[in-house]
């Protein structure tokens with residue numbers, strides 16, 4: 642009886658934990674997908690395939706700023722398993738991951754005021770773009 646009661650309490654708790662982890666994985670992937678979509682728009686402008694557009698440039702950097710602010714908290718304990726490309730190194734080398742994220746945030750913050758001109762935007766993208774690749778190399782599975 643006592644066991645059944647305990648199980649009745651614990652099983653839903655465990656289910657809730659799984660759901661919560663699925664959500665942080667989905668949430669962080671949605672943030673990165675937005676960042677990726679915006680970076681495609683940025684890439685077209687940098688390469689001259691699309692005309693420079695100040696409003697789009699501002700929106701791109703707003704997505705970076707907002708995404709970077711929320712992203713780090715979504716790598717909770719246990720969310721290393723599931724439908725995720727997050728590398729185990731995020732959990733084994735949290736300080737390194739946090740540093741890669743902090744560098745991205747700092748480069749976005751240092752460049753956000755430059756994106757109002759085409760030359761400034763291109764320089765800003767050059768500064769930020771390497772941060773994507775650096776973090777993915779160490780902390781994202783292929």
Ligand code: HEC
Nearest residue numbers: 670673674677680725726727741742745772773776780781
């Ligand atoms: C601090 C580390 C870090 C930085 C900086 C970073 N990413 Fe990511 N990114 C990740 C991780 C980790 C994942 C995998 C998340 C998962 O699957 O749970 C990911 C996933 C992605 C995805 C796949 C999203 C999906 O649909 O699942 C895209 C696209 C992406 N990143 C683009 C970018 C771009 C573009 C930048 C730079 C503007 C960037 N990332 C910067 C760590 C980072």
